[in-house]
Amino acid sequence: MTTTALSTGTGRHLYRPQQKYIPVLATLSLLVVMFTVGSLRYENFGSAQVVLDIFIDNAFLLVVAVGVTFVILTGGIDLSVGSVVALGTVISADLLQVHHWNPVLVIGLVLLIGATLGAGMGAVIHFFEIQPFIVTLAGMFLARGLCYVISVNSISIDNHLYVRLAQTQIPLPGGLHVSPSVLISLVVVLIAAYVLQLTRLGRTVYAIGGNQQSAVLMGLAVGRTKILVYAISGFCSGLGGVLMSLYTLSGYSLNAVGMELDAIAAVVIGGTLLIGGSGYVWGTVLGVLTLGMIQSLISFDGTLSSWWTRIFIGALLFIFILLQRIISVRRT
Amino acid sequence: MTRHRLFWPGLILILLLFSNLFFTPDFFSIQVRDGHLYGSLIDILRLGAPLILVGLGMTLVIATRGIDLSVGSVVAISGALACLWISRLPDMNQLSGVLVAIVLGVLLAVALGLWNGFLVAALGIQPIVATLILMVAGRGLAQLITSGQIITIRSSRYALIGAGYWLAVPFSILVALGVFALAGLVVRRSALGLLLEAVGGNPEASRLAGIHSRRLVWLVYGFSGLTAGIAGLMISSNVSSADGNNAGLWIELDAILAVVIGGTSLAGGRFSFTGTVVGALLIQTLTTTIFTIGIPPETTLLFKALVVTLVCLLQSPAFRAKVLYRRRRPGPAEPSPSQPTSQLEVAG
Numbered sequence: 137m138t139t140t141a142l143s144t145g146t147g148r149h150l151y152r153p154q155q156k157y158i159p160v161l162a163t164l165s166l167l168v169v170m171f172t173v174g175s176l177r178y179e180n181f182g183s184a185q186v187v188l189d190i191f192i193d194n195a196f197l198l199v200v201a202v203g204v205t206f207v208i209l210t211g212g213i214d215l216s217v218g219s220v221v222a223l224g225t226v227i228s229a230d231l232l233q234v235h236h237w238n239p240v241l242v243i244g245l246v247l248l249i250g251a252t253l254g255a256g257m258g259a260v261i262h263f264f265e266i267q268p269f270i271v272t273l274a275g276m277f278l279a280r281g282l283c284y285v286i287s288v289n290s291i292s293i294d295n296h297l298y299v300r301l302a303q304t305q306i307p308l309p310g311g312l313h314v315s316p317s318v319l320i321s322l323v324v325v326l327i328a329a330y331v332l333q334l335t336r337l338g339r340t341v342y343a344i345g346g347n348q349q350s351a352v353l354m355g356l357a358v359g360r361t362k363i364l365v366y367a368i369s370g371f372c373s374g375l376g377g378v379l380m381s382l383y384t385l386s387g388y389s390l391n392a393v394g395m396e397l398d399a400i401a402a403v404v405i406g407g408t409l410l411i412g413g414s415g416y417v418w419g420t421v422l423g424v425l426t427l428g429m430i431q432s433l434i435s436f437d438g439t440l441s442s443w444w445t446r447i448f449i450g451a452l453l454f455i456f457i458l459l460q461r462i463i464s465v466r467r468t
Numbered sequence: 469m470t471r472h473r474l475f476w477p478g479l480i481l482i483l484l485l486f487s488n489l490f491f492t493p494d495f496f497s498i499q500v501r502d503g504h505l506y507g508s509l510i511d512i513l514r515l516g517a518p519l520i521l522v523g524l525g526m527t528l529v530i531a532t533r534g535i536d537l538s539v540g541s542v543v544a545i546s547g548a549l550a551c552l553w554i555s556r557l558p559d560m561n562q563l564s565g566v567l568v569a570i571v572l573g574v575l576l577a578v579a580l581g582l583w584n585g586f587l588v589a590a591l592g593i594q595p596i597v598a599t600l601i602l603m604v605a606g607r608g609l610a611q612l613i614t615s616g617q618i619i620t621i622r623s624s625r626y627a628l629i630g631a632g633y634w635l636a637v638p639f640s641i642l643v644a645l646g647v648f649a650l651a652g653l654v655v656r657r658s659a660l661g662l663l664l665e666a667v668g669g670n671p672e673a674s675r676l677a678g679i680h681s682r683r684l685v686w687l688v689y690g691f692s693g694l695t696a697g698i699a700g701l702m703i704s705s706n707v708s709s710a711d712g713n714n715a716g717l718w719i720e721l722d723a724i725l726a727v728v729i730g731g732t733s734l735a736g737g738r739f740s741f742t743g744t745v746v747g748a749l750l751i752q753t754l755t756t757t758i759f760t761i762g763i764p765p766e767t768t769l770l771f772k773a774l775v776v777t778l779v780c781l782l783q784s785p786a787f788r789a790k791v792l793y794r795r796r797r798p799g800p801a802e803p804s805p806s807q808p809t810s811q812l813e814v815a816g
Contacts, residue, residue: 263790264787266780269596277776278773281766281768281769284767284769397600404597410594443612446607450605
């Protein structure tokens with residue numbers, strides 16, 4: 137291990153093998169290969185707009201996956217994100233269309249509800265020592281059930297601000313364009329990367345994921361951080377809900393079914409270890425891009441049916457989990 | 469008596485059943501029509517049969533400290549394969565053809581279960597992650613088998629499994645009962661159950677004690693695949709069609725819920741088949757009750773969330789210590805729920 141570190145290390149990481157970057161680099165090269173193959177095989181695929189479109193179509197998934205990254209880094213899991221996204225869209229649509237609230241207030245409330253739900257689940261996980269899996273499962277039922285209580289039918293949104301935000305195209309040089317949602321999601325990514333790498337909270341997240349017992353013994357605020365991490369995930373899901381209601385201009389209780397799986401898949405493909413303690417937000421961005429790229433390739437191809445997407449994602453998950461396993465075995 | 473593992477779930481189940489009397493006075497009546505048994509109770513048993521089956525498989529997986537998220541996909545796949553095979557038969561009622569379809573569906577399900585076992589036991593991947601792969605890819609596979617269509621079949625022989633009657637009793641109840649009795653017999657009348665609990669209690673210690681824990685892990689995931697496969701046949705046979713997208717949707721969550729309600733510890737090392745059956749019936753009764761009372765069926769999820777939270781809180785040692793026993797100091801004679809004597813209770 138030291139020999140590889142010495143030969144490839146830049147001096148700063150003399151004692152740290154570059155091994156920790158392998159999963160992210162693998163995802164990056166996979167992404168490049170997929171894009172190259174797509175460009176060679178299909179006309180119009182090899183343009184920057186195709187990549188930007190992936191961002192536009194997956195902005196909400198990106199935000200949600202960033203939240204899930206925090207949770208998985210601590211070694212937990214959050215199954216409730218898809219339902220909270222749906223709850224966000226339904227609450228937005230209901231308050232805007234039925235109760236005619238101010239849109240800014242609505243967005244604020246949705247974010248608050250998401251964060252509160254997350255914090256509540258985190259508190260149950262921390263104080264009563266119940267597995268994150270089962271607590272967030274209950275949260276998933278709760279949020280989805282609340283959606284149905286508010287409205288069973290799809291409500292379309294015609295609020296002025298929402299429609300403007302949804303239809304605005306921000307031009308970029310070279311005839312390219314993105315949507316405001318993309319900018320919001322990228323801001324979230326930047327903040328998340330900063331928090332994880334350069335703040336006390338972020339380092340505590342990694343410490344808990346590495347070894348919770350040690351983190352407690354080091355005197356780190358483990359309980360507070362764990363609750364906060366689920367609150368962050370809930371907040372991101374709420375924001376994901378707002379972005380999704382912008383994307384579809386509607387609120388529907390069956391929105392985002394199975395999104396928790398996509399988010400977890402994106403995080404894993406992005407190289408974050410599911411046992412916690414290792415991974416990067418940038419990896420998650422690459423993971424979301426990979427999922428989007430698979431969808432684009434399949435839709436450009438035209439002959440492959442949509443269900444191949446799921447099979448490909450499953451196969452990719454398998455490969456990356458295997459890769460993780462090999463790395464963690466080598467480490468010990 | 470309140471200390472018994474099945475006391476609370478059993479009590480809730482009975483209360484729930486009796487609360488139906490207010491809304492449907494003839495809730496408990498069972499009639500015989502055309503030589504078949506009819507009644508709300510029979511319906512609960514019949515519709516709950518697939519969940520009971522999947523729950524039984526899940527129980528053993530959870531007993532070894534695992535979890536199987538892929539059962540919903542396996543349900544869809546086995547039903548899809550069986551229906552595809554039958555739809556290709558020249559005569560859909562041909563006995564040998566239907567039997568081959570059933571065997572194929574179950575075999576594929578067992579193979580998928582063993583794949584999960586391979587990932588967990590041989591490669592050492594966390595169960596939740598290992599089975600997530602098949603959960604994601606499985607829906608795609610099911611749709612691949614059905615070519616994205618809903619395959620509809622007309623086969624009275626195949627319909628027997630999910631919707632038919634045998635000796636006046638719905639056949640699906642008999643199948644679930646049979647699997648329950650057989651599995652209970654094998655697990656509790658041999659050392660198998662004890663070994664499984666040992667593996668779940670402490671995998672490393674049980675390995676050092678000479679238990680082939682890997683082999684047992686293969687076995688439980690295979691069994692989970694088997695029960696999910698049978699449940700898949702049942703569900704597709706009940707509606708005489710295979711839907712790759714929606715068959716068995718969320719059944720993994722219901723099954724985990726049933727297992728947890730039944731008192732099987734998610735931390736492994738303790739399980740109860742009877743508890744799982746009670747849990748599954750509780751969930752099915754809840755669904756049926758909500759339908760009969762006339763509350764919008766969508767709110768079932770809210771009740772489920774409530775039940776999961778309650779059951780998990782009551783089971784959590786930390787919750788008991790912090791909230792329930794705060795006022796009265798537990799005396800030394802009070803039996804702790806994690807004592808080995810209560811773990812080895814014969815159930816099943």
